[in-house]
Amino acid sequence: MAEGNLEAPTRHPIDWKNPEYYNEDKSLNELERIFDICHGCRRCVSLCGSFPTLFDLVDATESGEVEGVDKKDYWKVVDQCYLCDLCYMTKCPYVPPHPWNVDFPHTMLQAKAIKFKKGGVTGGEKFLSSTDVHGQFAGIPIVTQVANAVNKTKPARAVMESLIGVDKDAWLPDLATKKFRHGTPKSKDFAIKDGVKTPGKVAIYATCYVNYNEPGIGLDLLKLLDHNEVPYVLVDKESCCGMPKLEL
Ligand code: SF4
Ligand code: SF4
Structure with a gap:
């Protein structure tokens, strides 16, 4: 063989x-x-x-x-x-x-x-993998700041560890004070130029992490596209891709 x-x-x-x-x-x-x-x-x-x-x-x-x-x-x-x-x-x-x-x-x-x-996945695990649910707290004035502050306190982390199994010392991303999809600049009216291997335009599916935690990554991408005169749109009706559920 x-x-x-x-x-x-x-x-x-x-x-x-x-x-x-x-x-x-x-x-x-x-x-x-x-x-x-x-x-x-x-x-x-x-x-x-x-x-x-x-x-x-x-x-x-x-x-x-x-x-x-x-x-x-x-x-x-x-x-x-x-x-x-x-x-x-x-x-x-x-x-x-x-x-x-x-x-x-x-x-x-x-x-x-x-x-x-067979029911071996806990409610806490299901909640944790529902990133589009807890991401909804991003971008709400005061709520976001309070959630971020609470997530940094020892008692809250101890409760989180015992209830949903998040290690109290694990790094947690902050919720963004402004969601990526809120107020994202519209693409300028660039002409679509076909590249050798690309269609010359971009549809952006931002992901939960960019939408709710790190909008700067998405905004940087928009600047790059703008700099290169590539027109873009944010996909309509973006919802959870299901990737976190694959880890259950
Ligand atoms: S999955 Fe990785 S460790 Fe397992 S047999 Fe293949 S190469 Fe080896
Ligand atoms: S076992 Fe293979 S598929 Fe699973 S996380 Fe490791 S490298 Fe990836």
């Missing part, structure tokens, strides 16, 4: 409509199979929290093998994956069509879906 893939990577469709997709025993077996391959490889150790968590769990066992890890601890590895796809896209030589068929992110996604379906 080849050490790594010589073929272009392929991806199996996610079979999320099939009830078997949510079979926890099968998922745990697949996690064990993939964890065992990763333990022997360890190439992805620096990419995110999932891999060091897995390798620490393995190294703490008497046998030094994945079989010694309590399956309940698999969820610690799953929780650390934020589905960036980096391991699949840039590191792993064993992705399909390699016979080992390692798709670490899709395996994490399936485990997360199972956890969600």
Whole structure:
């Protein structure tokens, strides 16, 4: 068998409509199979929290093998994956069509879906991932300032840690005193110039973080577009892209 893939990577469709997709025993077996391959490889150790968590769990066992890890601890590895796809896209030589068929992110996604379906996601986690809900407090005079000040106090951080699991020492972004979408300058009436590979105009989907926390990033982008005489619009009816929900 080849050490790594010589073929272009392929991806199996996610079979999320099939009830078997949510079979926890099968998922745990697949996690064990993939964890065992990763333990022997360890190439992805620096990419995110999932891999060091897995390798620490393995190294703490008497046998030094994945079989010694309590399956309940698999969820610690799953929780650390934020589905960036980096391991699949840039590191792993064993992705399909390699016979080992390692798709670490899709395996994490399936485990997360199972956890969600069986009610393993707390109300606090759901609230935290609803960035478009708590972002609504941005830009409201006094409310924003009060929320930002409270978020910096030790008692509030202790309550936050116990209620929704946000580490009391973790850095929290401030809410913006003015949302990006409020009062954003309109694009000047530049003519659309087709670039070699671009349509010469931009539709901006700002994201929650830029809208509610760091509007300066968006405003800088507008200045760059303006400087380069590229017309832009902010997309209508912008709402949550759902990305934070993928981390549940
Ligand atoms: S997809 Fe998950 S496991 Fe892979 S590098 Fe990204 S966060 Fe880590
Ligand atoms: S995902 Fe692939 S490259 Fe990364 S540790 Fe596992 S087997 Fe190795």
